Amino acid sequence: MNDEGTAHIEVRDLALAYGDRVVQEGLNFSIARGEVFIIMGGSGCGKSSLMKAMTGLLRPSAGDVWYEGQPYWAGDEQQRQEIRQRCGVLFQSGALWSSLTLAENVALPMRHRTRLSEAQIEELCAWRLALVGLRGFEDYYPNELSGGMRKRAGLARAMALDPEILYFDEPSAGLDPVSARLLDDLILELSASLGTTIVVVTHDLASIFAIAGRALYLDAGSRTQLALGEPAALREHCEHAAVRAFLSREATVPADAGETG
Amino acid sequence: MTQHGENETPADEARVEARIDGGKLTLTISGDWLLASQPPGREALLAMIREAGDVHEVGFSCDRLGRWDAALLVPLQALQEAVQQAGVQLDDDGLPEGARRLLRLAATVRERSDVRRVREHDNIIVRIGNATLEALAAGRELARFMGELSFSAGRLVTGRAVFERRDLLLFLEQTGANALPIVSLIAFLTGVIFAFVGVMQLQRFGAGIYVADLVAIGMVREMAAIMTGIILAGRSGAAFAAQLGTMKINEEIDALRTLGISPMDYLVLPRAIALVLMMPLLTIYAALLGLVGGAVVSITMLDISLVQYLAQARSAVGLNSVFAGLLKALVYGVMIAISGCQQGLACGGSAMAVGQATTSAVVMSVLLIVISASALTVIYTVFGI
Numbered sequence: 248m249n250d251e252g253t254a255h256i257e258v259r260d261l262a263l264a265y266g267d268r269v270v271q272e273g274l275n276f277s278i279a280r281g282e283v284f285i286i287m288g289g290s291g292c293g294k295s296s297l298m299k300a301m302t303g304l305l306r307p308s309a310g311d312v313w314y315e316g317q318p319y320w321a322g323d324e325q326q327r328q329e330i331r332q333r334c335g336v337l338f339q340s341g342a343l344w345s346s347l348t349l350a351e352n353v354a355l356p357m358r359h360r361t362r363l364s365e366a367q368i369e370e371l372c373a374w375r376l377a378l379v380g381l382r383g384f385e386d387y388y389p390n391e392l393s394g395g396m397r398k399r400a401g402l403a404r405a406m407a408l409d410p411e412i413l414y415f416d417e418p419s420a421g422l423d424p425v426s427a428r429l430l431d432d433l434i435l436e437l438s439a440s441l442g443t444t445i446v447v448v449t450h451d452l453a454s455i456f457a458i459a460g461r462a463l464y465l466d467a468g469s470r471t472q473l474a475l476g477e478p479a480a481l482r483e484h485c486e487h488a489a490v491r492a493f494l495s496r497e498a499t500v501p502a503d504a505g506e507t508g
Numbered sequence: 509m510t511q512h513g514e515n516e517t518p519a520d521e522a523r524v525e526a527r528i529d530g531g532k533l534t535l536t537i538s539g540d541w542l543l544a545s546q547p548p549g550r551e552a553l554l555a556m557i558r559e560a561g562d563v564h565e566v567g568f569s570c571d572r573l574g575r576w577d578a579a580l581l582v583p584l585q586a587l588q589e590a591v592q593q594a595g596v597q598l599d600d601d602g603l604p605e606g607a608r609r610l611l612r613l614a615a616t617v618r619e620r621s622d623v624r625r626v627r628e629h630d631n632i633i634v635r636i637g638n639a640t641l642e643a644l645a646a647g648r649e650l651a652r653f654m655g656e657l658s659f660s661a662g663r664l665v666t667g668r669a670v671f672e673r674r675d676l677l678l679f680l681e682q683t684g685a686n687a688l689p690i691v692s693l694i695a696f697l698t699g700v701i702f703a704f705v706g707v708m709q710l711q712r713f714g715a716g717i718y719v720a721d722l723v724a725i726g727m728v729r730e731m732a733a734i735m736t737g738i739i740l741a742g743r744s745g746a747a748f749a750a751q752l753g754t755m756k757i758n759e760e761i762d763a764l765r766t767l768g769i770s771p772m773d774y775l776v777l778p779r780a781i782a783l784v785l786m787m788p789l790l791t792i793y794a795a796l797l798g799l800v801g802g803a804v805v806s807i808t809m810l811d812i813s814l815v816q817y818l819a820q821a822r823s824a825v826g827l828n829s830v831f832a833g834l835l836k837a838l839v840y841g842v843m844i845a846i847s848g849c850q851q852g853l854a855c856g857g858s859a860m861a862v863g864q865a866t867t868s869a870v871v872m873s874v875l876l877i878v879i880s881a882s883a884l885t886v887i888y889t890v891f892g893i
Contacts, residue, residue, distance in 0.1 A: 346861075371543075
C-alpha cells in the first residue's frame, strides 16, 4: 500500500538535552516498515531519552523524527496526535493503571480513541489478553499479578489500537531468563504475523541477539551513535572497540570510549 | 492489523458463506474484515457451524479476502474453540499466514480453570455484615497501631529508637513553620468572628467589655487548639498518609523491615514528634492571633481602649485555662499523627488506594479530634479545671 522505498521512521540530526546537559547529538538513522530495530548502549547513554523523543514525551533540542515523511515535532498538535495513535508503547514496568482491571486497562484506549461498541471492545480485550497469554485474567488488578504478567498485560494495552509501530522500553528488565525469552518470542511472533514495526530499547545481550534485525549503539562517552548494523556482525567486525566490548560483555574500557565528560 | 496506511478506498462488504462437501464444511470468507465496518461477528460464524450439523472437518477459503484486522480474528477464535470442543477437526491452511499464526499464539496458553472470577452481588444483609466486620477490623488495627506506637515511644525514651534527625527537622518545618500563614489567617478570623458575635449580643446589656473575656476564654481553651488541629489534619495528616502510602506501594516499607529497621520508629516516630511539638506551639500562636482579631473588632466597634481590652482578657484566663488548651493541642497532635500514619501504612496497592488512605486519614483525624475534645471538656468540668 505504501511504497517500500520511504522509511517508516526516520531520525535526522537529532540532539537530546536536559537543560544545558547534552545527552546525545547527531543521531541519524531510519527504520524500515516491519523491521525489528534495537537501540542499545550502556546505562545512562540516553537510549530511553531517545525513545522518549521518538514517542513524543521529550522534545529534542535539535532535529526531528519523521514518520513516513511527516515530521513529528515540527507538526501541529493534531498531526502529532494522529502519529501517536499509530504507535504503541510498552513501558519498563508495564505502567498499567493500578486502579483499573486488566480488561479496563486494555479497553480504555479503545473507548476513547475508537467508535467501537462496548460488546466489540469486550471481545477485543479478551482476544488481546489471549494473544499475550493472559486468558481469563480480565478482572484482575495489576497488583495481583507477577511482573512478567504485568508486562504482558502492558503489551496487550499497547496493542489496543492496532499500532503500526510498537515501542518497548527494556522489555526483559526484571524478568527471569525464561520469561524474558518468552516475551522476546512474543515480540518476534507479533512482528512476523502483524507486520508491526518494532523498536526496542535494551541492554540485554540475549534479547539483542535473539530479536534484532539491526541495532543502533549509543555511546555515553562521545554522546552520539557509534555503530548501526546486525548485532552479530558488529560484535565481530565493528571498528569501535567499545561496541565490540559491549556486545561480547567485556569489562575493558576501550581507549576510544573513555569518559570524555 | 495487517494492512497499513490510510485506507482511502471504501471497504468491500465482509461476507462468509458455508459450503458442505462430503462431511467437510468450508467457510468462504471474502471482503474487507475491518473493525470499522462491522463485519459478521462470532454469533454469525457459530450459527453456521450449528446449521452445518454433522461434519468431521472445518476448513477455510480466503481467496477473495481483502484487508483484515482483529475483526476477523475474534470470531475465528470463538469458532476455533467451538470446533475443538465438538471434537471436529480444524484445517486452518486456508487462512492467511498472519491470521493462522496469531490464532495459534492465542491458543497456546490454555485458560486455567481456577483463574476466572465470578462477580458476586451480595444482598443488603451480607453487605451490612461485611461493613461491620470491616469496621471492627479497622478498630482493632487502630488499637494495635496505638500499642506499637507506645512501644516505639518507649524506645525513644530509652534512646533505642532509630530515625534520622534530618527527617525530624524537615517534618518540624513542614508541620510547623510552613503552616504559619494559614494558621494566622484562620485564627485571626476566628477571633474577629467571636468578637463580632459577642459585641452584637453583649452590647444590648451594656456589657460590651466582656467581649474580651469571651474571645480570650474561647480562643485559649477551645478554638485555638481545634482550629489548628483541623488545619494540621488537612495539611500534615493528609501528607503523611500519602507519603507512607506511596512508600508502601514502592515496597520501601518492606525494605526497611528486611533491614531490621522498624517503620514505626523510623517513619512514624519523627512525624508524631513533629506534630506533638508543633501543635501546642501553633496553638499558642493561634490563640494570640485570635486575641488580636478580637481586639481589632472590640476597639473599632466599642468604646474601649487596647489597654482595657488586654486587662480584661488577662483577668479572664488563668494559667489553668492555658494548660487546658495546651493539653488539648497535644492530644489532637497525637490523634492526627496516629490517623495519618496508620492510614498510610495500611494503604492498599493502587493509586486509588493512596487517595482513599489520604481521605480516611483526614476524616479520622477530624473525628478523633472532635471525640477527644468532648471527652476532655467533660473531664475538665468534672475536675473543675
